[in-house]
Amino acid sequence: MWAEDRASQGLGLRLIRVAPGEAEMTLTVAPHMANGHGICHGGFVFALADSAFAFACNSFNRRAVAQSNSITYLRPAQVGQVLTARAARAAEAGRSGIYDVLVTDEAGAAIAAFRGLSRSIDGTLVPEQTP
Known part of the structure; x- marks a missing residue:
């Protein structure tokens, strides 16, 4: 899935870890990600959380997509x-x-809390082997 995820790669996200039902990703806030207040635009924080959600819900080799998402911003993220x-x-x-x-x-300070609802669809990410 990472190899085909041009959006996450293009944003500079890094996939750190994937385990069943879990994922961890990072993003370094670059100067071009700052909004008019000089802090990280919330869309970049949302994209980071959404991508981690996507990798977690696809970690069982069942294709899954988002049904809905919500985010609560707790404190601003700074450039750098x-x-x-x-x-x-x-x-x-x-x-x-x-x-x-x-x-x-x-x-370790909380920047945002995100909740994503997923829906499994037909297909797998990696072809399953038959005995």
Whole structure:
């Protein structure tokens, strides 16, 4: 999935870890990501959280897409900071999943809390081997 994710790569996101139901990604806030207040534009924070969510909900080799997402910004991110998004599955029922993502700065201070609702669709990311 990472090889085809040109959006995340183009934004400068780095995939650190993927495990069943979990993912971790980072982003260094570059000067071009600052808004008119001189802080990181919320869209970049959202994109980081959304990408971590995507990798977590696709980690079971079942294709999944977002149904809906919400984010709460807790404090501003500054240019030069390295942000980390850690996504984890909170619940799953049938084809629907709920994932929580916490975005933090280098000191571990919470920048944003994101909740993503996923929906499994047909197909796999990696061809499954048959015996």
